[in-house]
Amino acid sequence: MTKIIEMTNVTWKRQGKEILHHMNWQVNKNEHWAVLGLNGAGKTTLLNMVNGYIWPTTGEVSVLGNKFGKTDIHQLRRSIGWVSSSFGEKVNGRHVAEDIVVSGKFAAVGLVFADPIEADFEQAREWMKLLGVEYTYGRPYEKCSHGEKQKILIARGLMANPKLLILDEPTNGLDFIAREELLATIDRIATQKNAPTIIFVSHHIEEVLPIFTHTLLLKEGTVFAKGLRNEVLTSDNLSRLYGKNIEVDWRRDRAWMTLV
Numbered sequence: 376m377t378k379i380i381e382m383t384n385v386t387w388k389r390q391g392k393e394i395l396h397h398m399n400w401q402v403n404k405n406e407h408w409a410v411l412g413l414n415g416a417g418k419t420t421l422l423n424m425v426n427g428y429i430w431p432t433t434g435e436v437s438v439l440g441n442k443f444g445k446t447d448i449h450q451l452r453r454s455i456g457w458v459s460s461s462f463g464e465k466v467n468g469r470h471v472a473e474d475i476v477v478s479g480k481f482a483a484v485g486l487v488f489a490d491p492i493e494a495d496f497e498q499a500r501e502w503m504k505l506l507g508v509e510y511t512y513g514r515p516y517e518k519c520s521h522g523e524k525q526k527i528l529i530a531r532g533l534m535a536n537p538k539l540l541i542l543d544e545p546t547n548g549l550d551f552i553a554r555e556e557l558l559a560t561i562d563r564i565a566t567q568k569n570a571p572t573i574i575f576v577s578h579h580i581e582e583v584l585p586i587f588t589h590t591l592l593l594k595e596g597t598v599f600a601k602g603l604r605n606e607v608l609t610s611d612n613l614s615r616l617y618g619k620n621i622e623v624d625w626r627r628d629r630a631w632m633t634l635v
């Protein structure tokens with residue numbers, strides 16, 4: 376089985392504190408994972424490690440078969456699509472949507488130092504179409520709604536045909552309709568031919584769509600539970616994760632949570 380992510384006994388220390396400790400996590404090809412945990416549980420730290428922005432203090436990390444310490448991290452990053460709100464803040468709002476999308480091919484924030492060809496813009500249009508934002512072609516990024524911006528950033532993340540697509544809380548700040556639309560586009564990406572492996576971080580269990588085969592629950596910098604989505608998203612696990620009495624109901628193959 377091809378391994379997409381392999382973390383073995385990973386620890387990451389800062390200022391004498393173990394922010395991640397004894398993390399063991401494997402993601403295989405043809406799996407898509409949702410990652411949940413309270414604020415400060417270590418989700419962003421974990422993703423920063425997958426992307427090679429930080430390295431383990433102890434333990435081993437291998438991403439797409441590249442073992443950290445024996446690989447060119449910059450090269451590896453070209454195979455990873457990364458969508459996070461912190462990136463969105465760096466974007467120059469005056470740039471038009473398709474330029475933002477095409478910049479993903481060059482792993483750049485804009486196109487100032489890039490040399491795109493016509494085919495790149497055709498490809499960008501295809502991704503924008505898949506995400507349902509083709510109509511924003513030619514529109515400055517700052518004139519797009521929050522939901523449109525999120526989709527443009529996901530299209531950007533797909534531009535390099537990544538093997539791994541990381542979506543860090545992409546539904547933040549979206550209204551109910553925009554959120555469901557964005558989730559529908561994630562579903563479309565996952566069900567395409569040669570789809571990348573998706574890692575999706577969220578605070579809301581109902582966003583863990585059926586395409587997510589697996590779920591990782593993080594607590595205090597380590598694995599609290601991991602495995603098949605339906606086996607992990609249970610009333611018992613979530614009650615223990617959040618320290619509250621929580622009931623999970625399944626409707627239309629999605630889990631919904633109530634505090635009881």
Ligand SMILES: Nc1ncnc2c1ncn2[C@@H]1O[C@H](COP(=O)(O)OP(=O)(O)OP(=O)(O)O)[C@@H](O)[C@H]1O
Pocket residue numbers: 389390394412413414415416417418419420421
């Ligand atoms: N560079 C750092 N130095 C010191 N502490 C850090 C550093 N990076 C993260 N932390 C701490 O590690 C913990 C985990 O942070 P992280 O951002 O990974 O959590 P998170 O699960 O993504 O939270 P949120 O849901 O709020 O985004 C937090 O207590 C944070 O303050």
